[in-house]
Amino acid sequence: MPSGRSWFCGKCVIAVMGAAVFSGVAFLYSGLYPIGADVPHERLTSWALRTLRERSIASAARDIQVPDGLDQPDRLLQGGADYNNMCAGCHLQPGRTKSDFTLGLYPAPPNLAASQGQEPAGRDLDARHRWRFWIIKHGIKASGMPAWAPGHDDERIWNMVAFLDRLPELTPDQYQILTARDDDAGDHHRDGSRESLCCRNQIPSIGRPTTQERAAAMRMTGRRPRATF
Numbered sequence: 001m002p003s004g005r006s007w008f009c010g011k012c013v014i015a016v017m018g019a020a021v022f023s024g025v026a027f028l029y030s031g032l033y034p035i036g037a038d039v040p041h042e043r044l045t046s047w048a049l050r051t052l053r054e055r056s057i058a059s060a061a062r063d064i065q066v067p068d069g070l071d072q073p074d075r076l077l078q079g080g081a082d083y084n085n086m087c088a089g090c091h092l093q094p095g096r097t098k099s100d101f102t103l104g105l106y107p108a109p110p111n112l113a114a115s116q117g118q119e120p121a122g123r124d125l126d127a128r129h130r131w132r133f134w135i136i137k138h139g140i141k142a143s144g145m146p147a148w149a150p151g152h153d154d155e156r157i158w159n160m161v162a163f164l165d166r167l168p169e170l171t172p173d174q175y176q177i178l179t180a181r182d183d184d185a186g187d188h189h190r191d192g193s194r195e196s197l198c199c200r201n202q203i204p205s206i207g208r209p210t211t212q213e214r215a216a217a218m219r220m221t222g223r224r225p226r227a228t229f
């Protein structure tokens with residue numbers, strides 16, 4: 001009888017779905033999933049997260065307008081100094097192959113000084129610019145990649161996108177020259193606001209330390225502070 005048969009199957013489907021939801025919730029509560037950053041995800045979880053990340057960024061970045069003149073020297077100088085202050089601790093720089101962040105973060109930050117990153121292959125230059133701009137501006141949930149929009153306007157983010165184009169070609173010396181920032185200019189929040197003054201004192205590793213900061217930090221720690229992060 002067709003009607004009895006379809007009623008029976010409906011019950012089965014509901015039972016199977018209920019069992020699946022129950023097992024999923026039971027697994028979440030069981031505490032069995034290893035959440036530590038030193039144990040890699042299972043392949044299925046990795047695939048699901050990668051697909052989620054790629055689809056989400058591609059769709060959100062689709063309509064971003066790329067400004068003209070991304071290769072202008074001014075942009076490279078501004079973007080280089082910001083990159084050195086805010087990004088090199090995680091994404092490295094010419095002559096440096098690892099840091100505590102690349103060793104310990106999961107997912108590991110890609111080495112942007114050695115390659116063009118890990119965005120899906122086959123993108124044209126504009127698509128790569130949009131992709132990077134979006135990631136830098138908004139960050140990526142549940143990874144170490146922060147959103148930089150708070151405190152940094154779009155122009156500064158585009159300057160960093162411009163710098164990233166050139167970064168893999170630079171020698172360590174060229175990198176030092178391109179990223180140098182005058183100590184007197186203070187940290188990368190050049191507005192001199194209370195907030196940036198407060199945070200610079202608390203985190204002396206942001207920006208290049210001044211002579212006084214270097215001396216103070218050496219007195220406190222007995223070590224030379226690092227120039228970045």
Ligand code: HEC
Nearest residue numbers: 086087090107108109117118119132136140143144145160
């Ligand atoms: C605390 C570490 C950390 C800092 C600081 C950081 N990032 Fe990231 N970044 C990450 C991680 C981790 C990822 C990878 C996230 C993922 O794969 O889900 C990432 C991804 C990216 C990507 C995407 C690369 C790709 O190929 O898909 C770009 C571009 C990027 N970061 C640029 C920057 C810039 C520019 C800065 C500085 C303004 C910066 N990041 C600062 C950790 C960091």
